[in-house]
Amino acid sequence: MLNSTAIGIALAVNSGELSATDLANEALARIAERDGEIGAFLAVTRDLARRHAERVDDAVRRGKSLPLAGVPLAIKDNMCVTGTPTTCASKILDGWIAPYTSTAVQRLLDAGAIPLGKTNLDEFAMGSSCENSALGKTVNPWDRARVPGGSSGGSVAAVAAGEATIALGSDTGGSIREPAAFCNVVGFKPTYGRVSRYGLIAFASSLDQIGPIAKTVADAALVYDLMAGRDPMDATTVDLLPEPTLTGLREDLRGVRIGIVKEFGLEKLEPSVRAVYERAYEDLQKLGAELVEVALPTADYGVATYYLIAPAECSSNLARFDGMRYGLRVEGADVGSTYEQTRAAGFGDEVKRRILIGTYALSSGYYDAYYVRAQKARTLIAADFKKAFAACDAIACPAAASPAFEFNAKADPVSMYLMDYYTIPMSLAGLPSLSVPCGYVTPEGGTLPMPLGLELSGPLFAERSLLGIAHAYERATLHAQARTIPEIVATAGAK
Amino acid sequence: MSATAESAKPALLVNGAPYEVVMGIECHVELKTETKMFCGCLNIFGAEPNTNVCPVCLGMPGALPVPNEKAIELVVKAGLAFGSEIPAFSKFDRKNYFYPDMPKDYQISQFDRPLTQGGVVTFWLGDGTQGSCRLTRIHLEEDTGKSTHASRDGRIAGSTHSLVDFNRAGVPLMECVSEPDIRSAAQAVAFLETLKRTFVALGISDVKMEEGSLRCDVNLSLRPVGQAEYGTKTEIKNMNSFNSVGRAIENEIARQVAVLESGGRIVQETRGWDEASGGTHSMRSKEQAHDYRYFPDPDLTPIEFASADVARMRAGLGTLPAEILTQLISSDKLRPEQAHQIVDSPGLFAYFSDVVARCGKPQAVVNFVLGDLSRLANETSTPVPESKVTPEALAELVALVEGKTINSKTAKELVTRLWTQGGSPRAIVEAEGLGQVFDSGAIDAIVAEVLAANEKTAADYRAGKTKVLGFLVGQVMKQSRGTANPTLAEERLRARLDVSG
Numbered sequence: 001m002l003n004s005t006a007i008g009i010a011l012a013v014n015s016g017e018l019s020a021t022d023l024a025n026e027a028l029a030r031i032a033e034r035d036g037e038i039g040a041f042l043a044v045t046r047d048l049a050r051r052h053a054e055r056v057d058d059a060v061r062r063g064k065s066l067p068l069a070g071v072p073l074a075i076k077d078n079m080c081v082t083g084t085p086t087t088c089a090s091k092i093l094d095g096w097i098a099p100y101t102s103t104a105v106q107r108l109l110d111a112g113a114i115p116l117g118k119t120n121l122d123e124f125a126m127g128s129s130c131e132n133s134a135l136g137k138t139v140n141p142w143d144r145a146r147v148p149g150g151s152s153g154g155s156v157a158a159v160a161a162g163e164a165t166i167a168l169g170s171d172t173g174g175s176i177r178e179p180a181a182f183c184n185v186v187g188f189k190p191t192y193g194r195v196s197r198y199g200l201i202a203f204a205s206s207l208d209q210i211g212p213i214a215k216t217v218a219d220a221a222l223v224y225d226l227m228a229g230r231d232p233m234d235a236t237t238v239d240l241l242p243e244p245t246l247t248g249l250r251e252d253l254r255g256v257r258i259g260i261v262k263e264f265g266l267e268k269l270e271p272s273v274r275a276v277y278e279r280a281y282e283d284l285q286k287l288g289a290e291l292v293e294v295a296l297p298t299a300d301y302g303v304a305t306y307y308l309i310a311p312a313e314c315s316s317n318l319a320r321f322d323g324m325r326y327g328l329r330v331e332g333a334d335v336g337s338t339y340e341q342t343r344a345a346g347f348g349d350e351v352k353r354r355i356l357i358g359t360y361a362l363s364s365g366y367y368d369a370y371y372v373r374a375q376k377a378r379t380l381i382a383a384d385f386k387k388a389f390a391a392c393d394a395i396a397c398p399a400a401a402s403p404a405f406e407f408n409a410k411a412d413p414v415s416m417y418l419m420d421y422y423t424i425p426m427s428l429a430g431l432p433s434l435s436v437p438c439g440y441v442t443p444e445g446g447t448l449p450m451p452l453g454l455e456l457s458g459p460l461f462a463e464r465s466l467l468g469i470a471h472a473y474e475r476a477t478l479h480a481q482a483r484t485i486p487e488i489v490a491t492a493g494a495k
Numbered sequence: 496m497s498a499t500a501e502s503a504k505p506a507l508l509v510n511g512a513p514y515e516v517v518m519g520i521e522c523h524v525e526l527k528t529e530t531k532m533f534c535g536c537l538n539i540f541g542a543e544p545n546t547n548v549c550p551v552c553l554g555m556p557g558a559l560p561v562p563n564e565k566a567i568e569l570v571v572k573a574g575l576a577f578g579s580e581i582p583a584f585s586k587f588d589r590k591n592y593f594y595p596d597m598p599k600d601y602q603i604s605q606f607d608r609p610l611t612q613g614g615v616v617t618f619w620l621g622d623g624t625q626g627s628c629r630l631t632r633i634h635l636e637e638d639t640g641k642s643t644h645a646s647r648d649g650r651i652a653g654s655t656h657s658l659v660d661f662n663r664a665g666v667p668l669m670e671c672v673s674e675p676d677i678r679s680a681a682q683a684v685a686f687l688e689t690l691k692r693t694f695v696a697l698g699i700s701d702v703k704m705e706e707g708s709l710r711c712d713v714n715l716s717l718r719p720v721g722q723a724e725y726g727t728k729t730e731i732k733n734m735n736s737f738n739s740v741g742r743a744i745e746n747e748i749a750r751q752v753a754v755l756e757s758g759g760r761i762v763q764e765t766r767g768w769d770e771a772s773g774g775t776h777s778m779r780s781k782e783q784a785h786d787y788r789y790f791p792d793p794d795l796t797p798i799e800f801a802s803a804d805v806a807r808m809r810a811g812l813g814t815l816p817a818e819i820l821t822q823l824i825s826s827d828k829l830r831p832e833q834a835h836q837i838v839d840s841p842g843l844f845a846y847f848s849d850v851v852a853r854c855g856k857p858q859a860v861v862n863f864v865l866g867d868l869s870r871l872a873n874e875t876s877t878p879v880p881e882s883k884v885t886p887e888a889l890a891e892l893v894a895l896v897e898g899k900t901i902n903s904k905t906a907k908e909l910v911t912r913l914w915t916q917g918g919s920p921r922a923i924v925e926a927e928g929l930g931q932v933f934d935s936g937a938i939d940a941i942v943a944e945v946l947a948a949n950e951k952t953a954a955d956y957r958a959g960k961t962k963v964l965g966f967l968v969g970q971v972m973k974q975s976r977g978t979a980n981p982t983l984a985e986e987r988l989r990a991r992l993d994v995s996g
Contacts, residue, residue, distance in 0.1 A: 080557045093556065100550050102557060201556040206793035235561045235795050313793055316589050319600030320554045324659075335657075339593055362591070362788035371790060 002026055006071040006166050006219040010112065013070035014060060020070030024053035024114045027072040031116060031163050034488045039138040040148075040158035042077050043085050044117035056112045066112030067226060074164035076155045077118035078125055079105050079210070080199040084115075088201050089133035090123045092321045092328045092346025102199020103231045104168065104210045111226045116164055119154025123348045124318065125175055125203040127151050128419040131407065132350045140183060141485040143448040146404040149179025155213050156183040160485060166223055167213040172203050173306050174399075174423025176211045177435040181399035181453025184437045184480055186470070187213045188220045191461050192430035193238040195224075196231030202317040204310035205236075207427050215480065217436060217471040221245040224463065240461060248464040249471040254288035256469055259392030262295045264422065269401055273452065276439040277398050280454045280473075284396060287476055289469075294388035294395065298380045302425040303417055305381065308361050308374035309428070314351075315358030321346060353413065382429040389459040394469050396456055397422050399435035403443055403450035426457045433457035436470045437479040449483060506720070507748070509755050513720040516748055517728075518677035518713055520628075522690060524669045524700045525638065525708040526569050532637045532667035533560030533603065540706050544660035552665035554598025559794050562587070566667035567610065567798060569699045570635045571808050573669060574611025576693050576815055577630055581805045585610050586797040587635075591788040596640035596659045604670075606789040609634035610798070616673070617817055618685040619824060619831040628686050629674040638666040663707075669700070675714070675725065680744040684737050687711060691737075692816045692839060704736050713744060716761070717751050727761040731775060733768045743768040747775060819844055827857035836865055842880035853890030860893055867910045875914070883917030884910070892920040900930050905977050931980045938971070938979055938987050945970045946991065956992055964988065 001009060001018055012018040028046055035041050049072075056069050075081060078088045080098035087093045101109070109115060122132035130138045130153025138153045140146040141161040148157040152169030156176075159167050160183035169176040171189035180187025189211045200210055212223035228242035260281060266274045285291055323329035323342030330345050332338040347355070361370035388395065400419055410416040426433040435453035442449050454473070458466035474480070506513040528538050534551035550558040571581055588606040614630040640661040646654035671690065677683050691702040691709065702709045711734065716726035731747055734740045746768075751761055766775035816838050823834035823844075837843050843864065850860045868879045868889075875882075892909060895901045901909070901924055909920050909929075924930055932938060945967060946953050956963050964985065971984040 078557075080555075086556070088556070096556070098557075099555065100558075197557075198559050199557040202794075204793075233561060234559050236559075236793075312790060316591050316601050316788070316790070319591060319593065320556070320598065322593060322595075322600055324595045325553065325598065326555070335595060359788065362790055364786045364788070367788075367790070 002030060002072070002165070003162060004165070005216050006068060006214065006222060009071050009165060010067060010069045013056065013112070014065045016060060018070065020053040020056035020060070020112070020114060021050065023070045023072065024049045024116075027114070027116055027164065034161055034163055037139070037144065037488050038141055038157050038161045038163065039136050040074065040119050040154045040161065040163055041117045042087060042089065042120050042136050042154065045081070045084050045115055048081075048084065049114050049116050052109060052114050056114070059112070067222065068108060068166075069112035071113050072116050072165045073108060073113040074116055074119045074155050074158040074167035075105055076121055076152050076167070076169050078121060078170060078201045078203075079168060080201070081105055081115060081118070084118060086118065086201070087135055088124045089121045089135045090321075090346065090348070090351070091134045092342070093201075093326075094135065094328065096327050098199075100199060102210075103196035103233055104227045105199065107227050108168070108223065113166070116158075119152075119158055119167065121154055122151035122175075123351050124201070124314070125151040125170055125172055125208075126314070126350050126354055128174065128178055128416050129405070129407075129410065130154065130179070132348055134348050140404045140450075141488070142184065142450055143404065143446065143486075146406050146446075146450070147182070149182035149400075149404060151175040151179075152187070152213065153179050156180050156185050156187060159183070159185045159213050159215060161488065165215070166219055168210055168223075169213050170200055170203075170208055170210050171423075171427065172207045172209075172310060173427045174420035176213060177399050177423045177433060177453065177455055178419060180213055180435040181437075181451065181455075182404035184451035184453075185213055185215060186217050186220045186434065186436050186474070186480075187211065187453075188224060188434040188467070189427070189432065190224060190228060190463055191238075191432045193236055194228045194242060194432075194461070194463065196227075196234040196237050198231055198233035202313075204313040205317060206313060207306075207310060217434075217467055217474045218246065218249055220434070221249060221467045221471070224467070228463070238461075243464040245464045245467040248468045250468040251472055251475060252288050253284060253469060253472050256289045256394070257292050257392040258284050258289045258469075259294035259388055259395040260291055261299065261388075261395060261397055262293050263297065263299050264397045266398075269398065270441075270444075272441040273398070273402060276441055276452050277454070280438045280477075281396060283477055284473060287472055292392050294391055296381075296384045296388060296425065298377065298384050299425045301377050302381060302428060303421055305374045305377040305428060306420070306424045307357065307417060308370050309378060311354040311358030312361045312371050312374075313358065315355045315362065318347075318351065318355060350413070378428045381425055385425070385429045385431060385459075393462075394456050394458045394466055396454060399423065399453035399455040403441055403452055405443075422455055426455075429460075431457050431460060432463045432466050434466065434470055436474050438477070439479050440483065448486065451479075507717070507752070509717065509719075509752050514717050514752075515720050516678055516715065516717055516744075517675050517725055518683055518715045518744070519675040520671075520673045520677065520683060520686060520711055520713055522671045522687070522709060522711040523638075524671065524690070524694060524702065526566050526667040526669055527698060527700050528563055528565045528569070528667055530563060531665040532563050532566055532635070533665055536665065538666050540703075540708070542662055544658075544662060547662045548664070552598065553661055554600075560603060560792075562795060562798075563667060566635060568808065569667075569697075570610045570633055570669050571800075571805070572697050572812060573671070573694060573699050574614055574630075574633050575805075575809045575812055576697060576817075577614035577616050579611035579614030579630060579633065581611055581800055582608065583800055583802070584608060584797055585800075587792045587795045588789045589792045590636075592785050594639065595657065596642045596661075596664070598640065598661060598664055602636060602639065603792055603795070604636035604789075605634035608797075616686055616689050618682070618689040619820060619834070620681055620685055621831060623824070623831055626682050626685065628676040628682070631672040631674055633669055633671045636668050636670060638663050638668045640664040680741040680748075683713060683744055684741050687737055687740060688835070689817070692835075696816045696838075697812065711740060713740065713747075715744065715747050715751070717748070717755065727763050729761065729763065730765045731768055732765060732778065735770065739768060739770055742773060743775065746773065750775070823857075827851070827861075829857065829861055833861050833865055836869075837861070840878070842878060846880040846886055849886035850889045850893070853886060854893045854897075856893055856897055859897060860889070863889060863893065863910065867907060868914075871911070871914045882914055884913045885917070888913055888918070888920055895920060895924060899980070900924065902931050902977070902981060904972070904981075905929050905931075908977070929976075929978055932975055932978045933980050933983060935983065935987060938975075938983055939991070941971050941974045941979065942984070942987050942991055945974060945988075953992060964992075
């Protein structure tokens, strides 16, 4: 049953066919068996999982029906869950136990999900490969010599390896979509403001958004529907009643206009990768969609813009990790040196690099030249999208320019930053955007076929339409089901 | 629009040349809200350390601020009370710096789009003149926690460790910044008292300096009279009462004059006032100034006001203390300190107005209200408006005195009786025959008795010791149980003594 979808599991548990406790135990056993090799989890919350499973079984016995009854859930370790270690994969928070639960997680727990544990990520969600984790190594279940993508690498790997049915990730510039593409799962970033960020440890507040990772679009829609909606604890959540997406899933694309971005021409890609995307566009057309060319003339400035705004916000957001109230503390001679030594020892190189960039961009004398200009560029990018969506209902493009790469392949930070070339513009514009499996390529020098993801993005708040389109594509192509991951050698000794 | 008062004051001289003092004031005022600025914790003073705290005000990872709308409204009201402009668009910014009592290591504040802009604070000085000081802006921010340093003198230098209480962290704080319009310590204090009076009256703050709910910094410089540029300023901090603000200013003026007269140069710096020594010490110089890296807080959406919202808040202000003071001083002809006392005592203006509406004579009324009644109020810890002396009774009493039905001595006695018993003074006067006796026949009879009983004194008078007349008048008053009209009594006594030998 673990290989079923969330919808299937909830149906079986609600009908009494399956017990949530049995499912939880089965999932925990599978993590014990597989995670030694995959490394998706930083912490497995066995007791919490069993407690929640018992609660679900109790509720079902009392005749209640829960939308996620018994569904095993993995949670990216930058979301607070009361009583669990919450580290952001950083030494600075190693050992910190969250005193409260984030709103998005709470809504899923209330719906009957079983929290299996906290998953690995690039430290403070800064990275595109999960290699920036200070606390663990996660591999790509499709080729363990390759990265799972990032920053939500642990969450996608957990779902891809069958260790969890659904997972939560967070996406700032592509941190759900790129790893979802690398690991052949569905990863969805809702419109900024749809899902509460309360309890999500901030990287870049104006961009961060929690979203579901699942095996199917329908599961992602179900999880999104349960999380979305205004939260009195997050002033940036929008006061719009979210339209349910699960009931908007469709089987064809007749009457749908799909925008193909002129500036994202496929000719830049490796021929084998290019062929997969050409095929994907054809499949959309076969389903009845009309393909229209749209222009995003400012999209090329996305990465540069993002790497000013996100570091600026992070330089301020991460100030609180100072050794005074929680987390790591390296005692210095005075308060100033305690700050310096704590942060020097607690943060990894990429986090330090971004704090430095951001501090510089906000400094007196540079603020107008960097931060203010980046905000203006952001406004222009959003305006370009608005114009493009006048001519189409969704935009299709690659989620990443290549399949997952090997560990240590992107030593130069800028080459890593460019991995998010196709995802960052949508983040800057706050748009709903997802990655859905779209085929495989065997990379040059590799032996195993690696998955690719098609990125579909919609106008602000158009989640219902977007997930409907993605579902039609998924049902017609069934790429995710076409292959299975290489067998995992059971490892002794659980975490 | 600088203040105009105290023209009579001798000019400030530096090496014989006339100088003037230029001051601007920045006040931090804690707002009187039930909960903190960005979370649901209680906003109360004096609780056990670190009990009114939550993930948000402790800056826990992942916690987010949600603005307190009541606090925003209070700041807007404060601005409206001084005629400030309320811009349609305002926003919160982050002020970034590290300090252990600041949980997030940034303070949510407002940088370039404050809630209010401009405005004028008008105040009355003791000599009856009026002054004013323009406001630059009022903005809203969150307070920090409170550090206690474990060193002998409570300063951070030499401390082995420090303790932090986060109960204050996140308390809504309003910062009022003035233009450099203030020219004397008296004006500075009058400006602050006006802010306090207004904020208390509008329920914006308790303004208790001793609890730190009002903290103010004074920027002070000197310049030769007639010079347009400002001199180098210093910032004075740590005053814990209006009185110490006045003393700190006088002290700093004297210090700067001494520096200039000895050929020195003023250094731009922050100076702390030390209550015990009555002087200031240098805290930090401009060279150590921070780059706060302000930027719009991405966790908070901009604040936008429709003009209808502002109009509604303006209409809800009611009568402002400044309007009441103008009425009391300009129309009722009270002295400024009397008017301030009336306005500053809760409920007293309503009481005073009620009495005046019944009997007129505001100056007679104020003498009772601030004289005998206030004394009795202090002695019995009962506010005048809650006493047994109803506005109706006081109005009757004033009318009895003004109509010369009773004399002032009787009136004084009656006030005390009314305070303890209540009742109508007219009824008491009628029942007990306390009305003044104007009948010269009746008074002559008493005069005759008094002179008969005090033959020696009468002789002294006639011998030229006219001072004894007061004693004789007293005897007549005593004989009449206080009802004799004192003027008539004196007149009849004098007539009798001067004619008959």
